[in-house]
Amino acid sequence: MWYFAELVVNGALTGLMYSLAALGFVLIYKSSGVPNLAQGAIVMVAGYAVWLLVASGVPLPLAIVLGAAAMFGLGLLMERLLLRRMVGQPIIMVVMLTLGLEILLRGIAPGLLGAAPKSLDLGIGLAPVIIGDIFINRAYLWGGAMALAMIVAAMLFFRTQIGTKLRAVSDDHVASWAVGISVERAIGISWGIAGVSAVAAGVLWGSVQGVDWTLSMLLFPAVAVVILGGIDSIVGVFVGGLIVGILGSVIPGYLDGIVGGGTRDVVTSLIILLTIMVRPYGIFGREDIERI
Amino acid sequence: MFYRLSGIHHTRYESARSLWPIRTDRWQVLALAAFALAAPFLLSTLYLGSYLLPWLIWSAAALSLTLLMGMAGQLHFGFAAVMAIGAYSSIHLVRWGVPFEIALLAAGLIAGLIGSVFGTAALRVKGLYLVMATLAMQYLIDWTIINVPAISGGAQATLRTPQISFLFLPIETLTARYYLALGWVVICTLFLLNVKRTSFGRALVAVRDKDFAAAVIGVDPFRYKIMAFLTSSFMGGVTGAILAFCYYRAVTPEQFGFNVSIQLVAMVLVGGLGSVIGGFLGAGFVLLVPIFLTNFVAGLSDAGWVTVSPNLLAHIPLMAYGALIIGFLLVEPLGLAKLYDNIRKYFLVWPFRHARS
Numbered sequence: 001m002w003y004f005a006e007l008v009v010n011g012a013l014t015g016l017m018y019s020l021a022a023l024g025f026v027l028i029y030k031s032s033g034v035p036n037l038a039q040g041a042i043v044m045v046a047g048y049a050v051w052l053l054v055a056s057g058v059p060l061p062l063a064i065v066l067g068a069a070a071m072f073g074l075g076l077l078m079e080r081l082l083l084r085r086m087v088g089q090p091i092i093m094v095v096m097l098t099l100g101l102e103i104l105l106r107g108i109a110p111g112l113l114g115a116a117p118k119s120l121d122l123g124i125g126l127a128p129v130i131i132g133d134i135f136i137n138r139a140y141l142w143g144g145a146m147a148l149a150m151i152v153a154a155m156l157f158f159r160t161q162i163g164t165k166l167r168a169v170s171d172d173h174v175a176s177w178a179v180g181i182s183v184e185r186a187i188g189i190s191w192g193i194a195g196v197s198a199v200a201a202g203v204l205w206g207s208v209q210g211v212d213w214t215l216s217m218l219l220f221p222a223v224a225v226v227i228l229g230g231i232d233s234i235v236g237v238f239v240g241g242l243i244v245g246i247l248g249s250v251i252p253g254y255l256d257g258i259v260g261g262g263t264r265d266v267v268t269s270l271i272i273l274l275t276i277m278v279r280p281y282g283i284f285g286r287e288d289i290e291r292i
Numbered sequence: 293m294f295y296r297l298s299g300i301h302h303t304r305y306e307s308a309r310s311l312w313p314i315r316t317d318r319w320q321v322l323a324l325a326a327f328a329l330a331a332p333f334l335l336s337t338l339y340l341g342s343y344l345l346p347w348l349i350w351s352a353a354a355l356s357l358t359l360l361m362g363m364a365g366q367l368h369f370g371f372a373a374v375m376a377i378g379a380y381s382s383i384h385l386v387r388w389g390v391p392f393e394i395a396l397l398a399a400g401l402i403a404g405l406i407g408s409v410f411g412t413a414a415l416r417v418k419g420l421y422l423v424m425a426t427l428a429m430q431y432l433i434d435w436t437i438i439n440v441p442a443i444s445g446g447a448q449a450t451l452r453t454p455q456i457s458f459l460f461l462p463i464e465t466l467t468a469r470y471y472l473a474l475g476w477v478v479i480c481t482l483f484l485l486n487v488k489r490t491s492f493g494r495a496l497v498a499v500r501d502k503d504f505a506a507a508v509i510g511v512d513p514f515r516y517k518i519m520a521f522l523t524s525s526f527m528g529g530v531t532g533a534i535l536a537f538c539y540y541r542a543v544t545p546e547q548f549g550f551n552v553s554i555q556l557v558a559m560v561l562v563g564g565l566g567s568v569i570g571g572f573l574g575a576g577f578v579l580l581v582p583i584f585l586t587n588f589v590a591g592l593s594d595a596g597w598v599t600v601s602p603n604l605l606a607h608i609p610l611m612a613y614g615a616l617i618i619g620f621l622l623v624e625p626l627g628l629a630k631l632y633d634n635i636r637k638y639f640l641v642w643p644f645r646h647a648r649s
Contacts, residue, residue: 089625095367095420096557099554101618103610104618107609111608115606262438265435268431269428269429270432272424276417276421276424277413277425
């Protein structure tokens with residue numbers, strides 16, 4: 001029983017950290033309809049950026065702030081240089097462009113800064129938090145709290161003036177233009193914010209597993225979170241993250257010993273597949289109605 | 293110049309329907325065929341075995357995928373898994389004593405049947421969701437292959453391909469393996485060139501352009517989507533088997549991982565969606581450019597002109613490959629096939645010029 005509870009709690013916290021990576025995906029999709037499959041690589045770049053700053057002697061809080069600013073700029077840049085030119089192209093082109101970006105970033109960052117895992121110490125400490133008989137990874141606890149804070153911040157952000165503009169853009173590009181909203185700038189800002197949320201994900205995951213290219217593999221669970229929760233829903237990121245995290249922790253916790261490992265990816269794949277077959281727009285997503 | 297449309301008058305339906313109405317095109321095809329046949333005697337084993345042979349086989353894979361993605365418009369990000377099914381089933385069939393010719397067909401059929409399961413997702417969703425669904429299936433099949441010892445022969449095992457003969461000829465030397473691969477590529481190419489002219493091909497194109505509209509004019513999208521997945525997976529399965537027997541000769545699950553699926557899609561896109569020559573050009577480009585670039589930079593570094601760390605050198609193929617995809621999508625979304633077409637059109641109207649558009 002305690003084992004089960006431990007799996008659930010740690011799974012939920014991991015899931016919240018997945019949703020941190022998924023948040024950027026949703027922000028971009030919501031505003032521009034672009035599925036950003038490079039989000040995992042952006043998280044990796046953010047991790048590398050903060051590590052680079054810390055390694056060159058900048059104190060950690062300042063490094064995170066500077067890293068966030070840099071990633072905001074990088075997000076703007078990617079939107080301006082690459083994605084804006086793909087407006088109106090078929091979805092396969094956009095998907096492939098973001099995948100190309102993913103591959104490029106995965107080559108550049110480890111290529112220039114070294115492929116060996118870098119440690120990023122947040123000063124959280126390794127001693128687990130013990131409640132009853134449950135061992136909770138302290139870093140995950142911080143990560144979960146951080147993820148919750150980011151999700152709440154994102155929801156609050158959509159109530160501010162810029163956030164309202166972004167919501168308008170996500171509803172209808174042409175109508176937003178008509179009332180004087182700069183759609184280009186709104187989409188650019190959403191890329192920038194996705195970059196900032198990637199810093200949170202990159203720092204937290206980087207402190208857990210070290211900064212190297214494997215951070216970009218967060219894309220897969222993040223995609224599962226997004227598909228399950230609904231591809232354009234912030235609440236969906238929270239709920240989807242919890243479900244993906246808990247299932248991805250409990251099921252391997254009992255099955256891995258029997259079938260010999262690696263069931264977490266299977267659970268993630270099955271979540272994606274079943275969601276798409278049963279309810280493609282996810283739990284909280286908006287159903288698309290297509291006209292001929 | 294040498295390309296001329298003038299003077300070509302079609303007086304019979306057969307000539308109007310011919311694949312290559314221009315004489316120079318026919319000469320080109322003949323010259324290419326002659327070169328392909330003579331290649332084992334012209335090229336060194338290095339070039340034949342590590343450039344031409346993989347290029348041909350990957351072209352066949354790209355052609356199989358372009359049938360699905362370019363003609364039927366169904367996105368597929370798990371094609372490497374289909375090829376893995378073909379490779380593993382052919383190896384196991386041959387090991388059980390089935391003749392290679394039958395094993396090849398059976399591998400195609402098995403891959404086709406399992407590949408059609410991918411297609412069931414296409415009946416429900418399209419676009420981005422189809423990408424995700426096929427991607428998830430790729431992970432599932434990978435996991436199954438790795439974790440079922442009866443298929444992979446153990447978690448970290450490599451499975452050696454047994455000795456085979458094809459139509460009583462032993463397929464052992466590089467030359468024999470090359471000719472087998474060449475034969476399969478020629479079959480694939482002829483099929484793709486001709487499928488556009490059949491009712492099947494036109495139905496696929498109708499489904500690609502708009503499946504609802506296709507249904508309105510009496511083309512059953514359900515049926516043709518499944519058939520597209522079946523045909524393309526059959527071809528992919530046989531290609532996987534050829535890849536295993538003619539090139540790798542020892543297979544591991546990693547050779548058919550998710551990255552390979554991305555690579556295949558990149559080949560199709562860089563070459564040009566739905567184009568036959570694009571399949572060849574795209575496969576060659578995606579395979580060879582990263583290698584050449586790495587060799588080039590390594591050469592520069594050896595000559596002492598630039599200093600490159602081994603770590604950076606190891607990541608150059610990845611960078612080149614990502615930049616290649618991005619560059620092509622931005623500059624020429626229709627791919628290398630469009631570039632080829634532009635050059636050809638330039639010569640067709642030479643000495644006159646098109647207005648630059």
